[in-house]
Amino acid sequence: MRVAVTGASGFVGGAVCRELVARGVAVAAFGRRARVAAAHVGGAPYRAWDLTGAAPRGLPAVDAVVHCAGSVTDWGSAAEMFAVNVGGTRAALAAFPDARFVHVSTASVYDPARPTVRATEDAAPVARYVNAYGASKATAERVAAGRGAIVLRPHAVYGPGDTTLLPRVLGAVRGPLLVAAGTGRQLVSLTSVGNLAAACALAATGPVGRGVFNVTDAEPVVLDDALRAILAERGVRARPVYVPARLAAPVAAAVEGAFLLARRPSPPRLTRYAVGHLAVERTLDITAARTVLGYDPAPTSFAGATDW
Numbered sequence: 001m002r003v004a005v006t007g008a009s010g011f012v013g014g015a016v017c018r019e020l021v022a023r024g025v026a027v028a029a030f031g032r033r034a035r036v037a038a039a040h041v042g043g044a045p046y047r048a049w050d051l052t053g054a055a056p057r058g059l060p061a062v063d064a065v066v067h068c069a070g071s072v073t074d075w076g077s078a079a080e081m082f083a084v085n086v087g088g089t090r091a092a093l094a095a096f097p098d099a100r101f102v103h104v105s106t107a108s109v110y111d112p113a114r115p116t117v118r119a120t121e122d123a124a125p126v127a128r129y130v131n132a133y134g135a136s137k138a139t140a141e142r143v144a145a146g147r148g149a150i151v152l153r154p155h156a157v158y159g160p161g162d163t164t165l166l167p168r169v170l171g172a173v174r175g176p177l178l179v180a181a182g183t184g185r186q187l188v189s190l191t192s193v194g195n196l197a198a199a200c201a202l203a204a205t206g207p208v209g210r211g212v213f214n215v216t217d218a219e220p221v222v223l224d225d226a227l228r229a230i231l232a233e234r235g236v237r238a239r240p241v242y243v244p245a246r247l248a249a250p251v252a253a254a255v256e257g258a259f260l261l262a263r264r265p266s267p268p269r270l271t272r273y274a275v276g277h278l279a280v281e282r283t284l285d286i287t288a289a290r291t292v293l294g295y296d297p298a299p300t301s302f303a304g305a306t307d308w
Contacts, residue, residue: 002026003204004062004099006051006092007069008041009033011161012104012193016066018042019197025205028060031069051088055095064100064204067092070140071133072164074108074274075259075267078132085136089143102203103144104196107155107189107214107284108134112273115186115280121153121212121288130272141212150203151212152196155284156277159193160308169230171269178231178240181248182279184224189216189283195297202293213293214284217300223278226300233305245279 007013009031020027021042029041030049051069071084109124110116125138158165199215227240252275255268289295
């Protein structure tokens with residue numbers, strides 16, 4: 001069996017390549033970067049391919065595609081996000097029209113305006129999102145589902161090579177304090193990159209050909225416990241303090257406005273998206289992935305985070 005992986009030069013795509021190779025699957029890796037270290041993709045052959053441009057010639061015949069490519073930021077041009085997340089999905093589908101398609105989506109397709117409490121897959125997509133990231137990922141899901149794809153929805157992916165969640169947490173540290181929104185007692189579902197890679201491998205090589213599946217660690221965790229565990233593992237001498245969501249949200253909106261007026265390309269440390277995803281419960285029901293895909297995730301762990 002041969003599986004193509006898009007976004008292979010990135011955090012999730014690289015982990016998926018390594019997982020598939022470890023399972024004895026032949027992998028064809030594709031990513032935006034001109035080249036990557038062989039170890040990043042498990043030694044799989046790698047070719048550069050920006051999905052917003054033309055496909056390279058001589059694409060191999062594959063049995064399945066794991067589509068990991070996409071924008072992972074909640075800050076930036078809506079046009080660019082739709083071009084990457086929606087246009088890139090269409091490009092990958094067109095390039096491999098006869099292959100099983102595994103689309104790595106996000107829990108950001110669930111309703112951002114209310115808590116997500118053990119949400120099942122039929123609770124999304126919704127009509128309105130707080131930013132272009134959620135809207136573009138929801139649209140990309142619809143495109144993939146229209147081709148009968150398998151859609152995976154992780155939440156807050158972390159692990160070795162993390163370029164989003166861990167840096168954001170550490171960036172919120174101010175001296176002896178880590179400032180966060182909410183109460184700290186809210187439950188959150190997190191997804192280790194190892195668990196997500198395993199789910200991608202099951203979806204690409206298993207008997208199931210279509211469906212939507214939440215993919216998280218074994219059980220939700222209390223946010224305060226998770227933050228303290230990250231700080232301890234990284235050796236950061238700080239403690240979390242919490243700003244009520246009703247106060248954090250308008251401050252985030254004001255900060256976003258200031259950044260937009262200043263045309264700042266980098267995102268502010270506080271955004272409405274970040275507040276919405278950490279200030280209230282965000283938990284997902286993974287029963288479908290367990291029973292249909294045979295997904296058996298490990299519990300949340302930040303062991304070894306000092307080296308991430």
